[in-house]
Amino acid sequence: MSIRVENITxxxxxxxxxxxxxxxxxxxxxxxxxxxxxxxxxxxxRIIAGLEQADAGTILLEGEDATDKHVRERQVxxxxxxxxxxxxxxxxENVAFxxxxxxxxxxxxxxxxxxxVMALLDMVQLARLADRFPAQLSxxxxxxxALARALAVEPQVLLLDEPFGALDAKVRKELRRWxxxxxxxxxxxxxxxxHDQEEALELADRIVVMNEGKIEQxxxxxxxxxxxxxxxxxxxxxxxxxxxxxxxxxxxxxxxxAGSLAYIRPHELMVTRQGGPDAIAATVRxxxxxxxxxxxxxxxxxxxxxxxxxxxxRASLALQxxxxxxxxxxxxxxxxxxxxxxxx
Amino acid sequence: xxxxxxxxxxxxFGLSLGFTLAYLxxxxxLPLSAVFLKSATLSGAAFWDTITAPRAxxxxxxxxxxxxxxxxxxxxxxxxxxxxxxxxxFPGKKIVDAMVxxxxxxxxxxxxxxxxxxxxxxxxxxxxxxxMGLKVAFxxxxxxxxxxxxxxxxxxxxxxxxxEDLDAEYEEAAASLGADRxxxxxxVVLPTLLPALLTxxxxxxxxxxxxxxxxxxxxxxxxxxxxITPLIIITKLEQYxxxxxxxxxxxxxxxxxxxxxxxxxxxxxxxxRAAGMG
Numbered sequence: 155m156s157i158r159v160e161n162i163t164x165x166x167x168x169x170x171x172x173x174x175x176x177x178x179x180x181x182x183x184x185x186x187x188x189x190x191x192x193x194x195x196x197x198x199x200r201i202i203a204g205l206e207q208a209d210a211g212t213i214l215l216e217g218e219d220a221t222d223k224h225v226r227e228r229q230v231x232x233x234x235x236x237x238x239x240x241x242x243x244x245x246x247e248n249v250a251f252x253x254x255x256x257x258x259x260x261x262x263x264x265x266x267x268x269x270x271v272m273a274l275l276d277m278v279q280l281a282r283l284a285d286r287f288p289a290q291l292s293x294x295x296x297x298x299x300a301l302a303r304a305l306a307v308e309p310q311v312l313l314l315d316e317p318f319g320a321l322d323a324k325v326r327k328e329l330r331r332w333x334x335x336x337x338x339x340x341x342x343x344x345x346x347x348x349h350d351q352e353e354a355l356e357l358a359d360r361i362v363v364m365n366e367g368k369i370e371q372x373x374x375x376x377x378x379x380x381x382x383x384x385x386x387x388x389x390x391x392x393x394x395x396x397x398x399x400x401x402x403x404x405x406x407x408x409x410x411x412a413g414s415l416a417y418i419r420p421h422e423l424m425v426t427r428q429g430g431p432d433a434i435a436a437t438v439r440x441x442x443x444x445x446x447x448x449x450x451x452x453x454x455x456x457x458x459x460x461x462x463x464x465x466x467x468r469a470s471l472a473l474q475x476x477x478x479x480x481x482x483x484x485x486x487x488x489x490x491x492x493x494x495x496x497x498x
Numbered sequence: 499x500x501x502x503x504x505x506x507x508x509x510x511f512g513l514s515l516g517f518t519l520a521y522l523x524x525x526x527x528l529p530l531s532a533v534f535l536k537s538a539t540l541s542g543a544a545f546w547d548t549i550t551a552p553r554a555x556x557x558x559x560x561x562x563x564x565x566x567x568x569x570x571x572x573x574x575x576x577x578x579x580x581x582x583x584x585x586x587x588f589p590g591k592k593i594v595d596a597m598v599x600x601x602x603x604x605x606x607x608x609x610x611x612x613x614x615x616x617x618x619x620x621x622x623x624x625x626x627x628x629x630m631g632l633k634v635a636f637x638x639x640x641x642x643x644x645x646x647x648x649x650x651x652x653x654x655x656x657x658x659x660x661x662e663d664l665d666a667e668y669e670e671a672a673a674s675l676g677a678d679r680x681x682x683x684x685x686v687v688l689p690t691l692l693p694a695l696l697t698x699x700x701x702x703x704x705x706x707x708x709x710x711x712x713x714x715x716x717x718x719x720x721x722x723x724x725x726i727t728p729l730i731i732i733t734k735l736e737q738y739x740x741x742x743x744x745x746x747x748x749x750x751x752x753x754x755x756x757x758x759x760x761x762x763x764x765x766x767x768x769x770x771r772a773a774g775m776g
Contacts, residue, residue: 205670225673232674238667242689242772252675255685289773307675 155216155229155310155343156181157202162211164197171197173367174211182341184334186348186358190390194367195347196315202345203313204228215311228311231304235316237296239288245299246284249274252307274302277336294325301333305340314346318353330357351391355379363387385489388417395423395459397434397486406488407432416486420462424482425450425471433480434459438473452481530751537744548745557727558749560638564726565706568645572702573695576653583654584661598654601647606711613644614716636718641726644712649702656698657691664690693769700761707754 157179164172171194179185187195200206202213204225212221220228239248249271253262262270275281278298288296297317304312317333318326334357337344348354354361355375363370363378363386371383382388389396398412406416429435436452436459448468452459459481473479537545548554583595601609617624617634624635634640664687672682710728717724727750734743 203674205674225670226676226678230674232671234667234671236665236667238665238671240668240671240686251672251677251685255672255675255677255681303671303675 157311157343157345158212158214158217159198159202160212160214162198162201162208162213164194164201164206164208171367172201172208175367175369177362177369177372179343179345181343183359184337184344184346184357185360185362186346186354187362187364188348188351188354188390189364189370191349192366193364195349195364198364199313199315199345199347202311203230203232205232229307229309230311230313231307231309233297233300233304233312233314233317235319237288237300239296239299239303241288244285244287245275245280245291246271248288248299249302249306251303271306274306277305278302292325293321294329297321297329301336310343312342312344314344316348317346318348318350326353333357355391363390365390382417382487385415385417388487388489393420393460394418395420396457397483401488401490406486408434414488414490416483416488418483418486420449420460421447422483422485423459423461424484425452425461425463425473426480426482427471429480430482433482436479436481438475438477438479440475441468441473443468452479454481533744533747533751536740537748540741540745544741545745548742549749553721553725554727554730554746554749556722557725557730558753560641560724561707561727561750562753564638564641564645565703565709567642568649568706569699569703571642571646572649572653573699576650576698576702577657577691577695579650580654580657580661584658598651600651601649602651606648606709607715609647610644610712610715613640613647613712617643617716635716636720636724638717638724640716640718641713641724644716645706645709648709648712649706652701652705653695653698656701657694660691660694690772693765693772696761696765696768700758700765703761704754704758707750 159175159177162172162175163170175198187198189195197206201208204220204223208221212219214220215228240251243251250267253267253270272281272284275284278301280295280298280302283291283295288299291299318329321329330353346357358375360372361375361378362372365386371378371387378387379391382391388394395418397408397416397418399406399408399414399416400410400412401414406414426433434454436454438450439453439458440451442449443465446465447462448465450461450463450468450473452461461481540548579598583591614635616622617627617640619625619628619635621635627634634643668686669682672686677685708728710732713726714729717726719725719729727746731743731746734746
């Protein structure tokens, strides 16, 4: 089912959570709503689900106005951040809940419910824990029960609020991969909310970057990462070094009146022993050598820099703390305070 | 070596258990055993005659039935009150919240006199109810009303904190799975509240069993009709029939204890269920 959101506005007391947002979620795609906490992403998700009412605007589900539809009738599966599993019910009963509360005329027989629930539990690899209670499960298992419970009612849309937020790093990575596989099998239109840019980049077909109740950028992970539309998106998606300078003849020159800001990723800064034109002088402060990439922290005149380079490159440069070196950007993105941006 | 067998991570087990038992014996067990000792001065037949006298039997029936009924009424309306106090905000909420505790604080005799004044034939409510054929004051119904009054805070105060902790997420989850409000209340909210409801019920019930002050004013105390057991005990005491009074008291004690034990067992089961332990 496709979802269309038009001019959604929502305020809580004096605080405006969403400023007239319009968005399209095409059928079958997995979209991430990415942004810092308080940016309105969860509010938007809850409005789409029908758990919250917008002050103004419309929600269209499959082209049909669903703004005033109750959450019960929207056919959305919602996975809550803390799962909201019913504590007094077994895993089986939790998953069966949506099937059991159907009106009598649409309700399946006990045997069919059993079959369907066990199939869902098989899918989330929890069939052997059907008789356990939520309190006896690990975080990752609870998350999968919540997912199976939401899928049991065959929703047209799957909405996930910070699905991996409460899990430790290792489980989070496994579940992420598993959820992507599941989505590729089911092809159900899905939206998930996250503040973790790595999660959004790895998992989503499309990313909507939000900040302060507005949309900053919409695009594929590649587009958003390689061509951030705003300084906010650039700095939110990863570590960045920021240079102050001016644009002259289509080229960025550090220093000067500082009317422009150049953003550079750590792996896009080159370290050299000899300075060139426009090279920035810096002193090596610390070198981190673990992993495939070495990370180097440097101190410039008034600011610090972070550089990443392959081990071999660092070895050939023989970098050590205290060395005076020069920095040269390979690629940078310039944002002017009041103009279009440049990529060099 | 350092970790001797039987040593607990939390120190002072022996001390605290010893203190608990000694204190409980001094404050609770000792006076209660005095009741049984005193009643044992009666011969077996006399004891049996005292506790099965028609007036005594009628009073047990009234006391236990009215207490049970009042506790039931309080569970229903007390939890409604708690629900309104937790889930909604309305002007004067703080005042309503404070008013719930009044039956705790009010001397029970004052409550009894106030209730009697209102429900008597010429009282505010009695003047309306009696022409409709509903006599409250000086009937068993009056006993029920007084017991409802004094038991209300127990249910509200036990249910309220549990409701406050019950995240709206559970109800939202149920709604997103297609459950209507009534089904959500029945399958999601009520099972979570059950242990608190049972606790509130037990407290209100236990309080009502022992209630004396508020009831005697409104009950009218007609033998065989509206006479509660505590009043029979007091009457016997006033006639210096200590053995008879303690005989009746021991019946109250044993039955109350058995009932409370049963409710506690039920409560423990409901608690385990609500916590998802099987």
